[in-house]
Amino acid sequence: xxxxxxxxxxxxxxxxxxxxxxxxxxxxxxxxxxxxxxxxxxxxxxxxxxxxxxxxxxxxxxxxxxxxxxxxxxxxxxxxxxxxxxxxxxxxxxxxxxxxxxxxxxxxxxxxxxxxxxxxxxxxxxxxxxxxxxxxxxxxxxxxxxxxxxxxxxxxxxxxxxxxxxxxxxxxxxxxxxxxxxxxxxxxxxxxxxxxxxxxxxxxxxxxxxxxxxxxxxxxxxxxxxxxxxxxxxxxxxxxxxxxxxxxxxxxxxxxxxxxxxxxxxxxxxxxxxxxxxxxxxxxxxxxxxxxxxxxxxxxxxxxxxxxxxxxxxxxxxxxxxxxxxxxxxxxxxxxxxxxxxxxxxxxxxxxxxxxxxxxxxxxxxxxxxxxxxxxxxxxxxxxxxxxxxxxxxxxxxxxxxxxxxxxxxxxxxxxxxxxxxxxxxxxxxxxxxxxxxxxxxxxxxxxxxxxxxxxxxxxxxxxxxxxxxxxxxxxxxxxxxxxxxxxxxxxxxxxxxxxxxxxxxxxxxxxxxxxxxxxxxxxxxxxxxxxxxxxxxxxxxxxxxxxxxxxxxxxxxxxxxxxxxxxxxxxxxxxxxxxxxxxxxxxxxxxxxxxxxxxxxxxxxxxxxxxxxxxxxxxxxxxxxxxxxxxxxxxxxxxxxxxxxxxxxxxxxxxxxxxxxxxxxxxxxxxxxxxxxxxxxxxxxxxxxxxxxxxxxxxxxxxxxxxxxxxxxxxxxxxxxxxxxxxxxxxxxxxxxxxxxxxxxxxxxxxxxxxxxxxxxxxxxxxxxxxxxxxxxxxxxxxxxxxxxxxxxxxxxxxxxxxxxxxxxxxxxxxxxxxxxxxxxxxxxxxxxxxxxxxxxxxxx
Ligand SMILES: *Cc1c(COP(=O)(O)O)cnc(C)c1O
Numbered sequence: 001x002x003x004x005x006x007x008x009x010x011x012x013x014x015x016x017x018x019x020x021x022x023x024x025x026x027x028x029x030x031x032x033x034x035x036x037x038x039x040x041x042x043x044x045x046x047x048x049x050x051x052x053x054x055x056x057x058x059x060x061x062x063x064x065x066x067x068x069x070x071x072x073x074x075x076x077x078x079x080x081x082x083x084x085x086x087x088x089x090x091x092x093x094x095x096x097x098x099x100x101x102x103x104x105x106x107x108x109x110x111x112x113x114x115x116x117x118x119x120x121x122x123x124x125x126x127x128x129x130x131x132x133x134x135x136x137x138x139x140x141x142x143x144x145x146x147x148x149x150x151x152x153x154x155x156x157x158x159x160x161x162x163x164x165x166x167x168x169x170x171x172x173x174x175x176x177x178x179x180x181x182x183x184x185x186x187x188x189x190x191x192x193x194x195x196x197x198x199x200x201x202x203x204x205x206x207x208x209x210x211x212x213x214x215x216x217x218x219x220x221x222x223x224x225x226x227x228x229x230x231x232x233x234x235x236x237x238x239x240x241x242x243x244x245x246x247x248x249x250x251x252x253x254x255x256x257x258x259x260x261x262x263x264x265x266x267x268x269x270x271x272x273x274x275x276x277x278x279x280x281x282x283x284x285x286x287x288x289x290x291x292x293x294x295x296x297x298x299x300x301x302x303x304x305x306x307x308x309x310x311x312x313x314x315x316x317x318x319x320x321x322x323x324x325x326x327x328x329x330x331x332x333x334x335x336x337x338x339x340x341x342x343x344x345x346x347x348x349x350x351x352x353x354x355x356x357x358x359x360x361x362x363x364x365x366x367x368x369x370x371x372x373x374x375x376x377x378x379x380x381x382x383x384x385x386x387x388x389x390x391x392x393x394x395x396x397x398x399x400x401x402x403x404x405x406x407x408x409x410x411x412x413x414x415x416x417x418x419x420x421x422x423x424x425x426x427x428x429x430x431x432x433x434x435x436x437x438x439x440x441x442x443x444x445x446x447x448x449x450x451x452x453x454x455x456x457x458x459x460x461x462x463x464x465x466x467x468x469x470x471x472x473x474x475x476x477x478x479x480x481x482x483x484x485x486x487x488x489x490x491x492x493x494x495x496x497x498x499x500x501x502x503x504x505x506x507x508x509x510x511x512x513x514x515x516x517x518x519x520x521x522x523x524x525x526x527x528x529x530x531x532x533x534x535x536x537x538x539x540x541x542x543x544x545x546x547x548x549x550x551x552x553x554x555x556x557x558x559x560x561x562x563x564x565x566x567x568x569x570x571x572x573x574x575x576x577x578x579x580x581x582x583x584x585x586x587x588x589x590x591x592x593x594x595x596x597x598x599x600x601x602x603x604x605x606x607x608x609x610x611x612x613x614x615x616x617x618x619x620x621x622x623x624x625x626x627x628x629x630x631x632x633x634x635x636x637x638x639x640x641x642x643x644x645x646x647x648x649x650x651x652x653x654x655x656x657x658x659x660x661x662x663x664x665x666x667x668x669x670x671x672x673x674x675x676x677x678x679x680x681x682x683x684x685x686x687x688x689x690x691x692x693x694x695x696x697x698x699x700x701x702x703x704x705x706x707x708x709x710x711x712x713x714x715x716x717x718x719x720x721x722x723x724x725x726x727x728x729x730x731x732x733x734x735x736x737x738x739x740x741x742x743x744x745x746x747x748x749x750x751x752x753x754x755x756x757x758x759x760x761x762x763x764x765x766x767x768x769x770x771x772x773x774x775x776x777x778x779x780x781x782x783x784x785x786x787x788x789x790x791x792x793x794x795x796x797x798x799x800x801x802x803x804x805x806x807x808x809x810x811x812x813x814x815x816x817x818x819x820x821x822x823x824x825x826x827x828x829x830x831x832x833x834x835x836x837x838x839x840x841x842x843x844x845x846x
Contacts, residue, residue, distance in 0.1 A: 020107040028105070028112035031059045050186065052118055053096075053126040057189040060099050060109065064230045066839030067103075068239035074836060075154045079315045081332065081828045083148065083155040084308055086346060087141040087339035088300060089280070090159045090242060091133025091166075093491075093651025095190045095229075097124050101495050102146075102232040128183040129652050131165030132244075134284040134609075135570040136485075136677050137378050139651065140456075140814075141339055143677070146488040147818040149233035149240040150514060152831035158304040160296060161191075161227045161244035164279040169609050169648040174625035178282075178612050191227045191244075198223045198248060201302040203295065207399050214356055216399040222273045223248040224303035234490050234514060237836040245303045247276035283611045284570040285384040291392055298397060301346045305353060308334060327360060331371035335826035338375045338450070341386045341442035347373060347449035348403040356399070366407075374825045375446040375453050376483070378674050380460070380468045381574065386442040387433060393440060404440055408432055411448050418475060429471045447472045447479070452825040454481040457675035457696040459716065483821055484699055485675040486814035489516050492681045496655035499538040500686065504806070507531065514832055517810030522803060532799040539660070539686060539802075546660035550644055556632060559639040562601035563792050566657065566687070567665035568649050571610040571617040574672040578762065579774045580606060580665055581623055583785055585742045585751075587641055588631050599640050600789035607646030607653070616765065621645070623759055626751040654678075659685045662798075663788060666691035667781065669772040671716040680812040686802040690788055692777070696812070704808035708801045710791075712784035713777040722776060729770035732778065739778055743767065 036042055036055040047055075075082075100106040113120040133139060141157065148155035167178040205219035224245040231240040249270035276299050281288065312333055338344055347369060354365035379385075393401040408431040419425050431448065433439040447453050447469060455461030461482035465473040473480050494501045494513055504512065507525060512518040525531040543560045550556050567580050584604055591599060606624050610617035628643030646657060664682030666673075666689055673695040683689060683700060690710040691697040701709050714722065733740050747763035749756020766774060792798055810816075819830045 020111040024105070024108040025111045025115065028059060028108050029116060031062060032056060032112060032116070035059055049122065050126050053123045054187075054189055056109065056113065056120075056123055057096055057127070060096060060103070060105070061189060061230075063103050063105060064099060064232060064239055067232070067237050067836070068230045068241075070839055071237070071239045071836060072241070076315075079333070080154045081335060081826070082308075082311065083153055083335045083337065083822070083826050083828065084304065085141060085144060085148070085155060085157050085337050085339065086300065086304060086343040087138070087157065087159050088297065088342040089133035089138030089339070090130070090141045090145070090157055090244070091135070091138030091651060092130040092142045092229075092242075093655070094124065094127045094129055096127050097495055098146075098491055099230075099232055101490055102150075102234045104235055127652075128186075129165070129650050130188075131181055131183060131650055132159065132162050132280055134166055134280070134282060136675070137284075137340060140485055140677060142651075143486065143488040143491070143814040144818060145231045145240065145242060146234075146490060147486075147814040149231045149238050150236065150488075150490075150832070151815060151818055151822070152233065152236060152238055152834045153240075153818070153822060153828060155240050157231065157240075157242035158300065158307075159242070159244050160277050160280075160300050161246040162277055162280045163246075166280055166609065166650070167282055167612065171621070171625060171645055171647045174622050174629070176610055176618050176621050180279075191229050194226045194228060197307075198225050199303050199306045200224075200250070201299050203298070203396055205398065207402060214399065214402065216352070216356070220273075221250055221252075222276060222299070223250055224299060226303075226307075236834065237838050243304075243307070245277065245300060247274045247299060249273035282609070283613075285379050285381055285572060285574075286611060286614070287384055287386050288613075289387070289389060289392070291396065294388060294392060294396060297342055298345050298349070298400075301343050301349050304343075305346060305349055308336070309353065327354065327358065327368055330368045332827075334372050335828070336373045337821070337825070338373065338446060340376060340378045341446045344375070344386070344442045344446040344449075345397070345400065347445060348397075348400040348407070351403050351407070352399055355403075362406075366410075370449055370451050373450045375450040377443065377453065377455055377460075377464055377468075380463055380674070381672065387439040388442065390432070390438040390440060401440075404431060404445060407445070407448060415475065425471055429475070443469070444472070447476070451479060452481055453479050454483045454825070455674065456483065456485045457699060458482050458484060459671075459693075459698045460674040460695060463671060463716070481824060483817055483825075484696060484811070485677050485680070486812050486817035487677050487680045487684070488814050489513060489684065491655070492658075493684050497538075497542065497659040497685050499541055500535070500659065500806075503531075503534050503538055512810075514815065515810075516813035516815065519807050519810050522807040526800055526803055526807075529796065532796060532803060535686060535802060535806075536795070536799050539662070542660040543662075546657055549656065553647070554644060556642060556644055557639070558603045558642050558644065559601050562603045562639065562642070563662045563789070564660055565602050565604045565663040565665065566607075566661045566682070567667070568605070568607040568646060568654065568657065569676075569678050571608045571614075571620055573616055573620075573765075574668055574772050576667050576669065576772055576774055577606055577608070577620050577624070578766070579667055579777065579781055580604070581620070581627060582739075582742050582774070582778060583782060584627055584631065584641075584643060585745060586738060586782055588627070588634075588637065589741065589745075591637055591640055592634075595636050600792055601640045602789075603642045603644060605644040605646050605657070607649035607657070609649060616761065619759065619761055623746070623751070623762060626758075630751050654681065658682055658687070661685065661687035662792065663687060664689045664691075666694070666697050667713075667777075668692060668694045669777070670694045670714055670719050672772065680809065683805045683812065684809045686806050688788070688791075688798070688801055688805060690784060699811065700808075703811050704804050708804040708808070710784050710788050712780040714773065714780075719773065722773065727770070727773060727776065729773070729775040730767050732775035733767055736775075736779065738782070739775060 032055050035058040039058050040051045042051045100109050110120050145157045165181040165183050168181050170177045200221045201224050202219035202221055208215045208217045225248045227244050229242045231242050254266040254269045276295050281293050350369045354360040412426055431444045455464045465480050508521040547558050547560050550558055625645050631637055631643050658681050661682055664687045666679045670692050676695040692713045693715050746759045752758045822828050822830045
């Protein structure tokens, strides 16, 4: 682990993290030793590296505690509008280094560990990722929490504390194998359980009608136990809360067994209730209509809304009025953001509480609900849209089903008024889908119950307006908005790429950390060869560090002067990892055909998890590793071309590899990737992008200019036109000899001689059901890659383009995204300048 950047002296000179004051270092050492002794109950003779990690984690946590308590007290006193971000996923990754960065104590901790003879980077590696997410949607929620705290918003993340996060991916014999992610095995030092605040959540039962009132009765109850984690803002002494719910069986659970003497069975059965928060569903952009998942969604929503309403009632304003019955200003005090439709049951649940429990008349309750709720759409892929069978809802949530039917009835009456006689429109807009098995369309519900609906990039927001939800945009044009996604510059530059952060800070200072647009000042150095060289020097150091990781992990020697060409994201047909594979094979064939011709060397890396039930995605992984086996072991290829499968791609791996990328692959079929955020991480870290005009790539091109990005392939309009015309992928195979050669090699087992028929499904899908039009974009992609290679040969031109990429990434800060949500959806003002007073570091002094 003696890689260039882990050098202590190197880290010490990183000016942006400040100079560690002697007394802070002494303090950290003292606290660390105290935790090792009293919390871990170890001395230095028997302590393991993990003990040291926990002692450091507790030391750092101590610095959060006072700020956390005071922030929450401040919110209670000032009673600002609260923002609630509801998400089934929070893909947080590691917390230790992020906390040190945001509190500004990294250099003190670094120095303290050094003086104790410990390697802080080694300790950081011991921390398990909090992998409570699948990919972009979950990571977005995590970046948003960081930005909301940094902007001083009174915000809360609400989610589920899964015992098992996204599975650990192993590659065995070239295939993906899943292992459970037992991330809590050694305990989570960042969370605080709050058993005193458990809340009941009801399921099943029936609806009782009595004097015109409905009551949900005979239910089975499960408790929701909150676990709170601190979310520190950057340098502003604000610490917000992420509250995750864990399912707990009540002591009364299965009492009837007790009565029949079945004590052991009754206790064992408690697992049934507690299984609700057992495991994250590992699907990205895919709806699987499983009852357990529906239970998870309602569990989150029911517990969270009780908490929101309790906090609303107990606010300073409310407590002056001890029997507060008025919810009139609920939407002025509460904003509820739905991260996709996964928590959309919040709408009927809020209506149930308002009407059945609080006794508010329907029309009034509906107005409050719509003004409080807002919905973010994350995909237009039809297989990803949630449509829950009515029979499942009827069994699990009978009262909510009634409420959704009534919402639908009133809504369709409204549609009839606005579009008289348009029966087809009624059918299209109904929440209830009647053809085949009756289903509830959750996106329709979310739109009808929200005052704001947003897509996550300009092109995506246009598509949902004009296609996916056209009827709804005609009904409620003022509700539809765009909020282009972003990433937090703290984790995705300052933390993961300290070398680059330092080189930037030397030139333009640190303003960019909280105002990413400040990076545009770098443009004045585009002809400063020394500066360009210093940027490329950092890149080279990052590449060397990654190369030693790849040697260590996979025993592959990579050429660090080759182009590091990366595609890391969930494996999905629409993301077109297969197109990347076709390019690999083209390069391989060229070298084989003409071994002495000049060639721009590449190391092509692909990483990402496939959903365990997604046959084609798993087969694509096997194809990548099979091609890699042939390419990497062919002496004629040498170090001109290497293929690396980056096993177990996750947040902490992204932080390691993205700073080392030269080329970022963002090659989805136009119109399928809602935004992408991986694209932004690469841009910020000085990689160039090859991509289609899809998602946020479109806006990246606008920001940096077309001369600084490699755009290829069909536009959304061209994709649509080709579909209308009738797309026949086999025509491309028949007329393009390069395509034919590559596809025949795949089909005939060239890359898998032991089992030559293995990739028939891939061949067939490309030739006969090429849903994502790979063959239509193939030619443009290969030609564009040739332009990339040609550009890479010109070091200074490449460096200049990298600089332009970094300097143009200001728009893609999640701070900008959150400021827009705050002003245009939540009705609150971000406070980037405001700073809470710092507490005394030692709570005993307070
Ligand atoms: C950013 C991120 C993603 C999203 O990547 P896309 O290329 O936008 O799909 C997925 N997984 C991890 C671990 C990430 O950090």
